[in-house]
Amino acid sequence: xxxDVTIRRNCLATLIPSGDEVTLAEGATYSIAQSLGGSVxxxxxxxxxxxxxxxxxxLGQEIKDQVMGSQKKEEVSGPFGEDLxxxxxxxxxxxxxxxNIVDLGLVYDLRIEEDDGKRKVFVKMTLTAQGCGMGPVIxxxxxxxxxxxDEVSEASVEIVWDPPWNPKMISAEGKKVLGLE
Numbered sequence: 433x434x435x436d437v438t439i440r441r442n443c444l445a446t447l448i449p450s451g452d453e454v455t456l457a458e459g460a461t462y463s464i465a466q467s468l469g470g471s472v473x474x475x476x477x478x479x480x481x482x483x484x485x486x487x488x489x490x491l492g493q494e495i496k497d498q499v500m501g502s503q504k505k506e507e508v509s510g511p512f513g514e515d516l517x518x519x520x521x522x523x524x525x526x527x528x529x530x531x532n533i534v535d536l537g538l539v540y541d542l543r544i545e546e547d548d549g550k551r552k553v554f555v556k557m558t559l560t561a562q563g564c565g566m567g568p569v570i571x572x573x574x575x576x577x578x579x580x581x582d583e584v585s586e587a588s589v590e591i592v593w594d595p596p597w598n599p600k601m602i603s604a605e606g607k608k609v610l611g612l613e
Contacts (some may be wrong), residue, residue, distance in 0.1 A: 436463050437474070443490035448473065448480035448527050451565025456481060456490070465492065467499050469525035469532070482527040482569065512583040517542055517553060520577040527566060531609055533557065533574065537601025540592060550585035553578050557589060558597045567591050 447454050456462070462474035462481070472491060474481045488496040498533045498551045508519040520529040521539055532537055541556035555574060559567050577588040599612075607613040 433469070436461055436496060437491050439490055439544065440492055441451075443483060443487040445481040445483045445487070446566065446569055448482055448592070449564045449566055450545045450562070451567070452504070454612055455481070455482065464495075466525075466527070466530045467495070469523050470515070471500060471527065472499060473527045476586075479586075480528065482566070487584040491608045492585060494527070508581075512551070513583070514542060516581065516583075517544070517578060520581060521555070521574055522524050522568065523577055524573045526560065526570065529610070530608050531602070535603040535606030535609065536560070537603065538570075538597060539574075539581060540595075551583055552590070555589045558592055561610070562593055562596075 439458050441458050443456050445454055445456050445595045446452070447485045447546050449506065451483060456474070460476075462476050465473040465475040465480060467473070470495065471484045472483045474483060474494070483491060488499055508515050508516055508523070510519075518534060522534045524533045525531065526536055529536060538559065539555060541558045543556075545554070555578065556572065557571065559570070571591055573585045575589040578584055602610070602612065
């Protein structure tokens with residue numbers, strides 16, 4: 433989705449890449465840089481801003497419906513297992529790069545523990561840059577997606593820096609999407 437949008441009410445957004453919370457003012461106009469994974473990245477001359485699902489209505493009902501409609505298409509289903517968890521993580525996108533965190537190569541480890549019929553999921557992931565303030569936002573999105581699965585009783589996402597991420601970690605599919613292959 434590439435178009436201009438005028439903010440219809442003051443709304444909270446996350447400044448990219450610092451991760452600081454800012455308020456976008458009603459009446460301000462931005463360009464939509466990307467709309468993936470239930471959020472929208474807006475751009476103006478000053479930078480990039482991520483608007484999360486709870487504030488999409490500030491962008492107008494048409495945009496909210498488009499974003500949530502594509503989000504419904506991304507919903508995961510099937511028998512519980514690692515494949516279902518990986519699919520859930522594929523719904524989580526880097527707000528600057530139009531690629532999910534799995535194909536970007538950011539997820540290093542996925543582990544399931546079962547105890548008394550409860551399933552706990554542990555994820556270790558990294559970011560493309562250590563100074564990126566968006567880490568907590570991306571990790572929280574990943575955690576929310578996993579925890580929302582009925583079969584999961586608890587989810588934990590840890591950001592790690594070893595090994596350091598590099599572009600060679602992008603999947604073959606991701607390289608196609610980004611035009612690197």
